[in-house]
Amino acid sequence: MINFSNLLFKDTTTDISLDTPATPNRKAKLMNFIKRISLPVLSGLLLWLAWPPHILAPLLFIALAPLFIFADRVKVEYNAGGKIFRNSFLAFFIWNTLCLYWIYNAGQELGVLGALGIVAVPILLGSLLMSLVFFLFHRIRTQFNETTGLVALICGWLFYEYLHQEWQLAFPWMTLGNGFAEIHQWVQWYEFTGVFGGSLWILIVNILAYKFYKTYTLPGNKKELRNAAIGLFTIITIPIGLSYYMYYNYTEAKNPANVVVVQPNVDPFTEKFSNMPPEQQLNRLIRLSDSLGQPNTEFFIWPETAIINPVYEVQLPNDANVRIIQNFLSKYKNANVITGAETIKIYNNKATSTARLSQQSGQYYDVFNSAMQIENSPEVQVYHKTKLVPGVESYPYGEYLGFLGNLVIDLGGTTGGFGKENKNPVLYSQSGIGVAPAVCYESVFGAFMANHVRQGAQLICIITNDGWWKNTSGYKQHASYAKLRAIETRRCIARSANTGISSFINQRGDILKQTDWWVQTVIKADLNLNSKLTFYARHGDYIPLVASVIAVTFIILAFVNKFLNKRFKSI
Structure with a gap:
């Protein structure tokens, strides 16, 4: 012995x-x-x-x-x-x-x-x-x-x-x-x-x-x-x-949902989001989506910050981008678009620690790196990214390390730090499918994603923009880590990267299909939904x-x- x-x-x-x-x-x-x-x-x-x-x-x-x-x-x-x-x-x-x-x-x-x-x-x-x-x-x-x-x-x-x-x-x-x-x-x-x-x-x-x-x-x-x-x-x-x-x-239960993932390939260095006409970006996303969409498509997944113009949450049903997307969805009755966007929430007082004062209106506001789900109805669901990149999207311990504010980078979003208030960890489709959204960096946090799954998600959706790292090991590492989230939660994953690796991953962590680096393309797959909770999803x-x-x-x-x-x- x-x-x-x-x-x-x-x-x-x-x-x-x-x-x-x-x-x-x-x-x-x-x-x-x-x-x-x-x-x-x-x-x-x-x-x-x-x-x-x-x-x-x-x-x-x-x-x-x-x-x-x-x-x-x-x-x-x-x-x-x-x-x-x-x-x-x-x-x-x-x-x-x-x-x-x-x-x-x-x-x-x-x-x-x-x-x-x-x-x-x-x-x-x-x-x-x-x-x-x-x-x-x-x-x-x-x-x-x-x-x-x-x-x-x-x-x-x-x-x-x-x-x-x-x-x-x-x-x-x-x-x-x-x-x-x-x-x-x-x-x-x-x-x-x-x-x-x-x-x-x-x-x-x-x-x-x-x-x-x-x-x-x-x-x-x-x-x-x-x-x-x-x-x-x-x-x-x-x-x-x-x-x-x-x-x-391990055998996946047959419960397929048709998903289309778009990789628009907007170069963040030469086609800065702020300089690209919004309608050009939106038309590109719609054209690519339409090329593989089919009558039973449940989700079109677009990458982080795919919608260029800031979206005011109080005006969501009337936002021009939202209306254009809803018009596109009219031919796909059960479909939803999950897209990255920069959203703005306005307050009458300093409602959160990250809220900033507008010198013009005198009101406070937060800017969020968000995921929005748009469907064939006036309802638009918004998820706010909460795992923010230190020194890039947030001021860690700002009261002690305020000097880091000078290092904050604009990676297609806002300088000055994002808000992180979030009360909506799962997005639900019209047919009742729960999706756990992960905006970029969030997909590295296992327990965080497991918590989303514990609250009803049957599918994980990762939206990201890995183009900032250029053709290095960074985007490869990020894409590879997603396989571990699939195993931990036994959830299929649809991953949309603006530039990087977009992919479909099954519940064993196998890559079913993926794109090449730095190409404009679109892929689709039938992903099995799962409602069972793993031991890790339950206990973290x-x-x-x-x-x-x-x-x-x-x-x-x-x-x-x-x-x-x-x-x-x-x-």
Whole structure:
């Protein structure tokens, strides 16, 4: 019987120092420096190679092991905590930079310095939070033991990922569990755990890989080495085997809805929305929709900010764009258009924290990045995007970080920050079909989308404009993550990207059909609706919630223990 607890947490470390005797020889110093950073650099490169759009996700199982080895080798050196923090920061900075460089393209209208500022915030902040987890691991291990330290690392990492999903600086793009998006057949069990289950799996396997390496380097441990190898193999293969079983045995109930997705391909750099005649954009969308529309079409999906002119919500039934779209729908009796738009809501007072005062009218107003559903009736449903991109669409902690207001980018919407009040998470068609809308960045938030599904959505619709990132890995990552939302909720997905990848995804995460990059086109498919709730859709992110409580407990214990040690030493 294999004791997995021993495999994970048995201390097989040896006190190996990376320090070499001081020498005036510059070459020796350089070689010592290279030797010291080689393991962190290796971790950073492995994480990058494993990340979408690459198809080397299995590297995630060993990518953190070099950092564990490094932390072990310097643990008894002077200022070991500082060395572990600095070198883990180097590893995560490499990973984040190589995966998120494309953010720079979105900020080019701010100039070089502004664009660098926009890309630096998520890279530096993410790297900092990840490094603090490894620092916590060292502190807990030093004050208690390695078993406690490894538990603290697992819980601390999940706590960081959960925090980075929920606070105002949220950027969950680099959550470890997202790394399996290109091999979604391995993680069908996300319908029970969400992506945090993948993060937990990766952390455990990396610890086992590290333990296997340490056992391999010690002589005379053939039995322990065999057990370590069996344990590592088992922890990897059982979830994969279970996932393939779920994948091949999952059958969608036949309940089709005909959906048409439009990709108008408006270049945000040369055909700025504000400079393109509104009727030209609208005519393009209608022409493309009409080319594949059929009598039983339920939904025409248009991308984020497809309607150029701001729409005043108080005048929705009489808005010129709405009337044109309703006229188009007259030949499709059951059809609905779901489109991105910039909508404006007016108040008599400062009704929300994001409301701004109009100097002309003296009234307050909010501007929303919205999804509108238009049908063959006067009713128009509006959904307001609430997961806003920090520093791009919102001022995170504006009362403390007001300077970020100077970095806000106009990505086809408004400068000055969007409102985020939303009371309508599900759009319902005339025939009663519930659709969960996700405007761009929102599709990265698993629990957020699961909440929409829990409130009655049978289908997920993603509208986005990925053209700001140009032909980089950014739009590919964004499109790939959508497959994980399909698995978590077992909902088909219709994805409309202005420029990027528009696609249809089934309930197993398979891409049924997709467009090429940077082409004007339209696609259609029959997508099966689903009303059943997965375990994850019902219960959300229970894994990181439990881990966060444990991590905070560890942090408090570390401070208390350090304080008591100082007091006893002073006596």
